[in-house]
Amino acid sequence: MNRKAPAGGHGNKSHPLKKNLCFACGKDNPHGMHLRFFLDGERNHFVSRFRLSKRYTGPPGHCHGGIIATILDDAMSKLSKLRNVIAATSRMTIEYRRPVPLNKRLKVESREVSKRGRRLMRVAEIIDEKGTVLARSRGVFVIIDPQRVFKTRP
DSSP states (O other), X not given: OOTEEXXXXXXXXXXXXXXXXXXTTOTTOTTSOOOOOEEEXXXXXXXXEEOOOGGGBSSTTBBOHHHHHHHHHHHHHTTHHHHTOEEEXXXXXXXXXXXXXXXXXXXXXXXXXXXXXXXXXXXXXXXXXXXXXXXXXXXXXXXXXXXXXXXXXX
């Protein structure tokens, strides 16, 4: 991937998706957030720049905590593309450091910390224009076989 390669969806070369209906990044989800992630190849992490509308209100003028968690989780999940795997969130902790404002330019960045067997340790941060970290997450993702895990039953 090049320095600013787009990273849409949660599929990969081995497991492509026909449609991306993800609430956070799905271009095919008419009710989704439509976050667009890019790989920063020099720093080997993913970045998305965005503004949150009043649709995502929690406290007045600020974002709902569940939406913050969604953004952080999606940012960390994009890292699976670097390993060409599908990995599911096993555990995630969030540190809500400051209220996340609506209608302001923000970015989320994610990077992988370590890998042990099928377990991938990752971090993500939501950052404002001044460089202040507003929210931070740590996540454990487990590499899965999507055909086995998501098979449909009669």
